[in-house]
Amino acid sequence: MKKVLFVSHLANFSKFNIPFMKWFQEQGWEVHYASLDEEPIRECDRHFKVCFNRSPYSIDNIKAYHQLKYIINTEHYDIIHCHTPMGGVVTRLSAKCTRKNGTKVIYTAHGFHFYKGAPKLNWILYYTMEKYLAKFTDCLITINNEDYQTAISRKFKAEYIEKINGVGVDLKRFQPVSTEEKMALRSEYGFSADDYILIYVAEFIKRKDHKFIINALPNIAKQIPNLKLIFAGCGETLNECVDFSKKMNLENKINFVGYRKDVNKLYQLADCLITSSKQEGLPINIIEGMASGLPIICANIRGQSDIVKNQRNGFLYSLNNAEEFVNRVLKIHNDVQLSAQIKSNNLEDVKKCSLDKAVAAMAKIYCRFM
Structure with a gap:
């Protein structure tokens, strides 16, 4: 054999x-x-x-x-x-x-x-x-x-x-759900129907730079009071990030949920996928998010720019530019029509992956x- x-x-x-x-x-x-x-x-x-x-x-x-x-x-x-x-x-x-x-x-x-x-x-x-x-x-x-x-x-x-x-990516597992199913998932996972939920699925290592998002979150929350953030993953910088979020008084905004096998459901209950990664090959989390119908906000770096095009699949921001990152999140939140169009684009574009x-x-x- x-x-x-x-x-x-x-x-x-x-x-x-x-x-x-x-x-x-x-x-x-x-x-x-x-x-x-x-x-x-x-x-x-x-x-x-x-x-x-x-x-x-x-x-x-x-x-x-x-x-x-x-x-x-x-x-x-x-x-x-x-x-x-x-x-x-x-x-x-x-x-x-x-x-x-x-x-x-x-x-x-x-x-x-x-x-x-x-x-x-x-x-x-x-x-x-x-x-x-x-x-x-x-x-x-x-x-x-x-x-x-x-x-x-x-x-x-x-x-x-x-x-x-x-x-x-398994497009049968990662796919959007109806509004009714989304609200049911939110209730099951302890979120409110009117929460605006960002999600970042990544290992807690330095190059994923979770602290960048934690630092930027207060400026987003000023404009989106019902903001929630899900960090899914574990790793060497997890405890450091948990402590940092406490110092920033963000315990009621950030949910550290650890490594999850039900990450497909977390995508389905979220509104937007964000990443702060500084280095990627071809990020699986972005592809999973696209397949789930989520707008994507990520840095304009190799691998991410291969699959995310500005205003078609979401937004690219300049690496380490917190102000630009915040503005991209607010744009997606405020423009419902654009978000709906991006969802449609992502479900089409992700087929190649x-x-x-x-x-x-x-x-x-x-x-x-x-």
Whole structure:
């Protein structure tokens, strides 16, 4: 039986890989997965726990290299598909020898850490690393135009360089609901019918910059007294942000709801999706919000500008410009007709990012190596 290995250094990344694992199983392949922690995955025949670390300076990644190299040399995979920066680095180094025996290595870059405006250190470290590892990559997959053009123009030596529209969103799960259903959800989750609800779904890490929104919230609340904000997610900066919101006296405005499996319902009860992220590949939260019929307000950065067009899908604001961010939120709130048009546009535009199309795009790439 043919074998495929999926790799990610993040423990909860399997949710994005599951549709592609399922596709391989449907083709009669044995599917293995390697990640940081144990995960119950139906679509996976075997799971390996590997001690990855997000930091490129951690000694854990040296241990992960030896663990993964042993797994790869023992299992003899036909295809290896790796994700996330450290997952991609460790996997491609571990698979250097087995590629000589015919194993094909695919790497999806979910947003290079080197990009226009990135710190010089990112270019020195991550660019050098990715440029070197490209020659051990049979297919480099990018998910936004800037990364694709960078890989092409700087002559990355992967055998193939492709661009797809992200990992895809299940449009049956993420979709708008009727006004009656929306009000019922609000009642169920403890919100009022007349609340104006903003939502931000993101891991609490520095580059997601939740504090930017917390700082801006009082200026929005002056104009929208019934304002509520949902922060869905967890992470290393969560406690810091909770404490900061208390100092700003915003406890009655902000709802920290943690990591949620019912995030689709949270989108459905909200009025607008906002983000303060400083760096993205092709953000899944924005695509989910669009599929749910929400206007989007996000910074004009790579990945986000690939899918959000001003006044069509919502608004882009200049990075770190709090005044512009506040004005964008107020514009969406005050212009009901514009919001309705944006909802219609988003439900149409998001179709190109559907899960079905993502699976079809990846299947075409996989078949090239099968």
